[in-house]
Amino acid sequence: MIKVAVPITGKEEFNALKKVILSGKFVSGENVKNFEKEYAKYIGVKYAVAVNSGTAALHAALASLGLKKGDEVIVPSISFVSSATAILHQGCIPRFCDVDLSNYCMSVESLEKNINKKTKAILPVHFAGSACEMKKIIKIAKKYNLEIIEDCAQAHGTKYFGRKVGAFGKISCFSFYATKHMTTGEGGIICTNDKKIYNFCKVFRNHGMKDRDTHFQLGFNYRMSELNAAIGRVQLKKLNKINRQRINNSLYILNKLKKTKNSNNWFEIQKPIKHIYHTYFWCPVRILSKKITIDQVKNRLKKKGIEIRARYKFPLYGQKVFHKMKNKKTQDYKNLKLLNSEKLAGKIFGLPNHYKLKKKHLDYIVKTMESLFEK
Ligand SMILES: Cc1ncc(COP(=O)(O)O)c(C=O)c1O
Numbered sequence: 521m522i523k524v525a526v527p528i529t530g531k532e533e534f535n536a537l538k539k540v541i542l543s544g545k546f547v548s549g550e551n552v553k554n555f556e557k558e559y560a561k562y563i564g565v566k567y568a569v570a571v572n573s574g575t576a577a578l579h580a581a582l583a584s585l586g587l588k589k590g591d592e593v594i595v596p597s598i599s600f601v602s603s604a605t606a607i608l609h610q611g612c613i614p615r616f617c618d619v620d621l622s623n624y625c626m627s628v629e630s631l632e633k634n635i636n637k638k639t640k641a642i643l644p645v646h647f648a649g650s651a652c653e654m655k656k657i658i659k660i661a662k663k664y665n666l667e668i669i670e671d672c673a674q675a676h677g678t679k680y681f682g683r684k685v686g687a688f689g690k691i692s693c694f695s696f697y698a699t700k701h702m703t704t705g706e707g708g709i710i711c712t713n714d715k716k717i718y719n720f721c722k723v724f725r726n727h728g729m730k731d732r733d734t735h736f737q738l739g740f741n742y743r744m745s746e747l748n749a750a751i752g753r754v755q756l757k758k759l760n761k762i763n764r765q766r767i768n769n770s771l772y773i774l775n776k777l778k779k780t781k782n783s784n785n786w787f788e789i790q791k792p793i794k795h796i797y798h799t800y801f802w803c804p805v806r807i808l809s810k811k812i813t814i815d816q817v818k819n820r821l822k823k824k825g826i827e828i829r830a831r832y833k834f835p836l837y838g839q840k841v842f843h844k845m846k847n848k849k850t851q852d853y854k855n856l857k858l859l860n861s862e863k864l865a866g867k868i869f870g871l872p873n874h875y876k877l878k879k880k881h882l883d884y885i886v887k888t889m890e891s892l893f894e895k
Pocket residue numbers: 573574575576599600602603645671673674695696697707708
């Protein structure tokens with residue numbers, strides 16, 4: 521079986537962990553501090569705060585802006601659920617905008633149409649290693665006086681006009697979940713150039729604690745442990761190399777798939793926007809045929825020994841968690857139908873692109889894709 525993802529950790533991570541275990545210092549030590557400094561430098565921002573998940577990072581980011589009950593945050597409807605549930609955690613209202621049919625990221629036109637008096641922030645998601653139209657999003661944010669929180673959980677090292685994503689918004693959030701570009705096991709990080717936000721997030725992740733006996737704001741236990749940070753420091757050193765391998769494999773497959781006529785034209789490949797350095801969290805493909813379902817593709821490829829990443833069967837507004845929301849919403853989620861989101865949900869998937877794949881595997885993936893629905 522050609523797996524869609526393989527472990528990217530090894531001896532170096534093991535040795536780093538061993539050191540922490542032998543030291544007995546598991547919390548708030550040098551690894552977390554140094555990992556934050558190193559990650560901030562990598563992204564090109566002044567500050568970073570490490571937390572224990574990407575979702576915790578998003579929650580802290582929303583809280584740091586002082587967003588209140590009833591405030592709206594605009595988020596694309598094709599993403600992982602916590603891009604939007606983090607908004608609920610803060611008592612705010614997600615307002616779903618459509619995505620672009622070619623690159624699967626937030627549609628700038630739909631974003632602007634969804635702004636109203638309650639809107640306080642925009643939460644663009646750099647989908648599957650791609651990047652959003654940040655220049656246009658920043659222009660809109662300035663026009664309506666809105667904050668930007670970038671969700672970079674799937675885009676470590678992705679660049680837009682030469683600058684890393686995560687350095688554009690007031691705040692940005694990354695996840696280090698096991699299958700991401702780099703991992704800490706579980707984990708996340710908040711990046712910002714704003715000292716106040718940095719200070720807020722440090723306290724927010726640690727029970728709202730100023731010192732051992734003073735708790736002056738509501739907080740959580742969102743701390744990253746020394747164990748996770750130690751893995752992260754090793755992984756960060758490898759990140760560019762891991763990304764280059766992902767990129768090379770993805771481009772090899774996608775360029776071949778672009779050139780060949782697939783039988784019945786049942787799929788097309790993603791068309792990212794220009795001027796980006798795409799890090800291909802997914803090697804992204806869209807099913808064009810109305811008759812072909814994601815499960816059929818998944819099962820047929822599985823039979824041929826190829827595993828895929830098939831996610832986002834429904835647009836986020838189709839998830840019951842949002843229908844049950846108590847806050848007064850300005851969108852009827854249950855009956856919402858955003859044109860492109862409806863076309864993409866359950867129709868996009870990622871082919872294997874990890875570093876262990878050899879040319880023969882890549883060629884096999886291409887050949888199998890081309891003939892998958894041959895009569
Ligand atoms: C776009 C996006 N946002 C947020 C998250 C949440 O990250 P975590 O799983 O670390 O909480 C993920 C993780 O899968 C994600 O893909």
